[in-house]
Amino acid sequence: MNANITRALFRDALSQVVDNRVFRILFVILCVLVLPTFVIGAREDHLSILFTWDYSYEEVYGLFGGNLAATEHPNRVLIQAAQKALTDGLAGTFGILFAIAATAFFMPRMLEKGAADVVFSKPVSRFALLMTRYIAGLLFAAVLAIVMIGGMQVGFLLVSGWSDPGFLWSIPILIYVFAVVHAVSVLVGVFTRSSVAAMLVTLIFYSFNGCVHQGWYALEATQGGMTLDPEQDEDAKVDRGLFLSTMMTALDVAHFILPKTGDADFIARSVRHRIDRRGYEFFDESTDFLVDQPPKEFTRDPAATIDAGGLVWRDTAAPDAAQISLSRAPIETAGTRFGSSKKWLNELKKDATVSDAERVSESLDEHPAYAVRWTKTLDGAATRRMTRWYFESGKWLYVLEIDADSTWFTVDENRKRAQAFRWEMTFSEASGGNALNFNAGSSNIGLALGLEKRYGWTAPLKYNYFFSIGSTLAFIVVVLVLAQFKLKRIDF
Amino acid sequence: MTGATMIEVRDLTKTYGGGLFKKGFRALDGISITVGPGSVFGLLGPNGAGKTTLVKILLGLAHKSSGDAQLFGEAVGHVSSRARVGYLPEAHRLPLYLSGRQVLELFGQMCGRDRDYVRARVPKLLELVDMREAADRKVREYSKGMQQRIGLAQALIHDPDLVILDEPTDGVDPVGRAAIREVVLDLKRAGKTIFINSHLLMEVELICDRVVIMDKGKIVKQGTIAELTPRTGRVRFDLEPTTADFERIVAGLGSGFERHERGFELLANESEIDQAVDRLRAAGVSIRGLEARRMNLEQAFIETVTKERA
Numbered sequence: 001m002n003a004n005i006t007r008a009l010f011r012d013a014l015s016q017v018v019d020n021r022v023f024r025i026l027f028v029i030l031c032v033l034v035l036p037t038f039v040i041g042a043r044e045d046h047l048s049i050l051f052t053w054d055y056s057y058e059e060v061y062g063l064f065g066g067n068l069a070a071t072e073h074p075n076r077v078l079i080q081a082a083q084k085a086l087t088d089g090l091a092g093t094f095g096i097l098f099a100i101a102a103t104a105f106f107m108p109r110m111l112e113k114g115a116a117d118v119v120f121s122k123p124v125s126r127f128a129l130l131m132t133r134y135i136a137g138l139l140f141a142a143v144l145a146i147v148m149i150g151g152m153q154v155g156f157l158l159v160s161g162w163s164d165p166g167f168l169w170s171i172p173i174l175i176y177v178f179a180v181v182h183a184v185s186v187l188v189g190v191f192t193r194s195s196v197a198a199m200l201v202t203l204i205f206y207s208f209n210g211c212v213h214q215g216w217y218a219l220e221a222t223q224g225g226m227t228l229d230p231e232q233d234e235d236a237k238v239d240r241g242l243f244l245s246t247m248m249t250a251l252d253v254a255h256f257i258l259p260k261t262g263d264a265d266f267i268a269r270s271v272r273h274r275i276d277r278r279g280y281e282f283f284d285e286s287t288d289f290l291v292d293q294p295p296k297e298f299t300r301d302p303a304a305t306i307d308a309g310g311l312v313w314r315d316t317a318a319p320d321a322a323q324i325s326l327s328r329a330p331i332e333t334a335g336t337r338f339g340s341s342k343k344w345l346n347e348l349k350k351d352a353t354v355s356d357a358e359r360v361s362e363s364l365d366e367h368p369a370y371a372v373r374w375t376k377t378l379d380g381a382a383t384r385r386m387t388r389w390y391f392e393s394g395k396w397l398y399v400l401e402i403d404a405d406s407t408w409f410t411v412d413e414n415r416k417r418a419q420a421f422r423w424e425m426t427f428s429e430a431s432g433g434n435a436l437n438f439n440a441g442s443s444n445i446g447l448a449l450g451l452e453k454r455y456g457w458t459a460p461l462k463y464n465y466f467f468s469i470g471s472t473l474a475f476i477v478v479v480l481v482l483a484q485f486k487l488k489r490i491d492f
Numbered sequence: 493m494t495g496a497t498m499i500e501v502r503d504l505t506k507t508y509g510g511g512l513f514k515k516g517f518r519a520l521d522g523i524s525i526t527v528g529p530g531s532v533f534g535l536l537g538p539n540g541a542g543k544t545t546l547v548k549i550l551l552g553l554a555h556k557s558s559g560d561a562q563l564f565g566e567a568v569g570h571v572s573s574r575a576r577v578g579y580l581p582e583a584h585r586l587p588l589y590l591s592g593r594q595v596l597e598l599f600g601q602m603c604g605r606d607r608d609y610v611r612a613r614v615p616k617l618l619e620l621v622d623m624r625e626a627a628d629r630k631v632r633e634y635s636k637g638m639q640q641r642i643g644l645a646q647a648l649i650h651d652p653d654l655v656i657l658d659e660p661t662d663g664v665d666p667v668g669r670a671a672i673r674e675v676v677l678d679l680k681r682a683g684k685t686i687f688i689n690s691h692l693l694m695e696v697e698l699i700c701d702r703v704v705i706m707d708k709g710k711i712v713k714q715g716t717i718a719e720l721t722p723r724t725g726r727v728r729f730d731l732e733p734t735t736a737d738f739e740r741i742v743a744g745l746g747s748g749f750e751r752h753e754r755g756f757e758l759l760a761n762e763s764e765i766d767q768a769v770d771r772l773r774a775a776g777v778s779i780r781g782l783e784a785r786r787m788n789l790e791q792a793f794i795e796t797v798t799k800e801r802a
Contacts, residue, residue, distance in 0.1 A: 002604050004601045004604055004605060004606050004607065005601060005602055005603075005604055007601060007607075008598050008602045009602070011598070011601075012587070012590075015587075015589055015590060015594070016587070016589055018589075019589030020589075112585060113583070113585075114581065114583050114584045114585035115584075115585040115586075115587075116553070117548070117553060117581035117582075117584055118579075118584050118585070118586060118599070118643075118646070119602075120551075120552070120553055121551040121552070121553055121579040121581070122574065122599060122602040122603055123571045123573075123574040123575040123602070123603060123604060124571065124602055125571050489555070491508070491548070491553070491554035491555055492548060492553040492554060
């Protein structure tokens with residue numbers, strides 16, 4: 001096939017997409033949805049509408065009965081909520097359904113009597129024509145995904161000063177999911193030459209496929225308690241009798257054969273997560289514990305490292321007035337959060353310069369920790385207020401310490417800064433949203449981390465993302481080969 | 493098979509819907525034809541005769557069951573063999589989302605021509621099929637006749653050596669039909685090989701050098717127009733003056749005398765014709781024309797098909 005033919009086919013595919021009425025409607029709807037990102041700026045401390053009217057987040061959240069106290073980064077929360085609503089809800093569900101309906105006719109219409117005679121009598125192979133219609137469908141989804149996600153990214157960047165490159169991964173993921181369903185649509189279109197059949201069967205397939213994987217995940221979850229180690233599950237599996245075993249095997253087979261569209265969301269999160277890690281203040285590869293930003297208006301000691309004395313940040317304006325440090329030691333030698341915090345409290349109690357020492361159970365980003373607080377009197381009348389959080393992540397015992405002059409804490413703004421820093425620490429993506437409840441033994445890690453550990457890039461074949469992507473792509477190839485097999489044999 | 497032939501078909505058969513326990517419908521039953529370069533070939537036959545099936549096999553749109561079919565010396569079904577063919581299908585549907593001009597550009601490039609070549613050729617073809625003014629309107633806005641004319645233009649956009657036209661004047665008004673006929677005659681003068689499948693026998697008679705009549709998947713007759721339209725035995729005399737009493741002059745010669753405005757017609761053998769000429773000359777009548785009457789193609793076609801079915 002020479003370049004002229006290829007160009008012509010792609011131009012034709014684009015013309016077909018642009019002419020599509022549903023495409024135009026969706027395009028306009030998406031533009032309308034993206035438009036607010038260009039006119040509403042979500043700044044650090046206020047919302048700016050049309051660059052003219054400013055509203056504090058307290059006012060805006062108050063309108064919806066929200067409580068800002070729980071939101072340390074209101075702009076981030078707002079933007080991420082908008083991103084999630086549009087990608088997961090609109091694009092991921094309705095968008096895919098609309099796209100199925102709007103592209104189902106691509107193949108059947110080309111195969112209609114009269115239309116097929118003109119097109120298939122040209123010196124172009126049937127395979128090329130099949131692929132053109134397939135790619136036309138992908139273009140359909142791609143243009144809409146780019147407009148929506150790319151538009152939002154540009155809008156947030158220009159108007160809110162917010163950049164989230166990981167969010168752009170939603171574009172290939174949406175195309176990836178649509179590539180699966182569109183391949184089925186093309187196959188049914190070739191076999192039945194009916195747009196209605198193509199649309200209905202594809203919708204049924206999409207739902208059925210989703211159910212199979214949900215069912216598979218659910219059954220997996222009931223097998224042996226779902227630890228992070230699949231081998232432990234194997235040991236813990238219960239004999240469920242012939243019927244349930246057969247069902248489980250059938251579901252397993254279906255899961256292996258069918259495309260894993262349900263994994264797309266997890267894969268996107270994983271990829272985003274990996275991209276987002278770059279530029280973080282601190283990230284523990286082995287456990288996914290990360291510190292997003294340095295404490296506000298604190299400067300990090302350049303020489304300090306996590307394993308050599310720990311990371312140390314000092315108040316930029318008054319370096320001696322306040323410092324925050326993060327250090328770690330292996331649990332094997334340092335002990336658990338419980339033992340270490342208790343031991344430290346006991347030591348404090350022996351110190352005459354220490355008063356108000358207390359130890360409480362607290363959580364950091366829903367991660368269990370023990371906080372030890374005390375006040376230390378220095379020479380003269382000066383006192384320092386100190387807090388240490390002991391928590392575990394993987395094989396490490398971490399200690400986060402805030403050490404500040406007592407007068408420093410009397411300033412509201414300073415207290416807020418110190419408090420806000422705890423929000424910069426995450427132990428996994430907080431926005432899990434999956435029904436599975438992972439139990440990682442002593443460490444209650446979050447869902448996405450759990451998923452990534454169990455269903456990650458390095459997980460055993462059955463749970464591996466590479467396998468998920470590979471088998472999904474293989475499914476697409478098989479479906480298209482079947483479509484080509486049939487198309488080649490059609491007498492027009 | 494010779495490389496010089498445009499189309500060569502040998503013992504071609506096509507059965508639709510056949511299976512292990514099903515006989516199927518035989519649309520083509522041992523067809524053999526040869527179409528040489530520069531000729532205008534007409535394919536005639538009643539509905540269901542297999543004409544369109546034959547064309548579709550030639551263009552790779554349908555698969556043969558057995559036999560051999562070649563285009564330009566290459567087996568049909570090969571993509572490359574279609575590069576030199578322009579095809580106007582019967583009841584075609586062009587992409588509704590494109591304008592007439594875009595249709596020509598698309599199909600020109602799909603035939604492997606580069607964009608500059610196609611863009612230079614589009615205005616000429618739009619002119620040829622009288623679609624210049626409507627060129628930038630969407631196909632969905634075209635009338636049947638306009639779609640037919642753009643369809644013809646798309647078949648010619650890449651300057652093919654062989655043009656296959658399936659019912660080219662279908663749905664076109666008489667003026668448009670005459671225009672299309674003129675286009676075909678231009679192509680014939682340009683030395684293109686034309687393969688026409690049409691119900692309109694008058695057109696075929698006017699345009700084609702050679703005709704095949706098919707029925708029930710078989711060729712029942714083929715030859716030149718002259719070969720397919722035998723003499724009826726009647727002779728037409730065009731005479732001057734036209735007022736003379738011709739019936740009296742040729743009384744007793746032949747039979748079936750019929751007067752017409754410029755003379756008369758008579759069923760007569762050669763000797764009777766000679767005698768009629770002598771008598772007319774002796775009566776001072778000038779003979780302006782003398783024509784041995786033939787069947788027209790429609791008569792020949794009906795007679796052939798009827799005889800075959802009987």
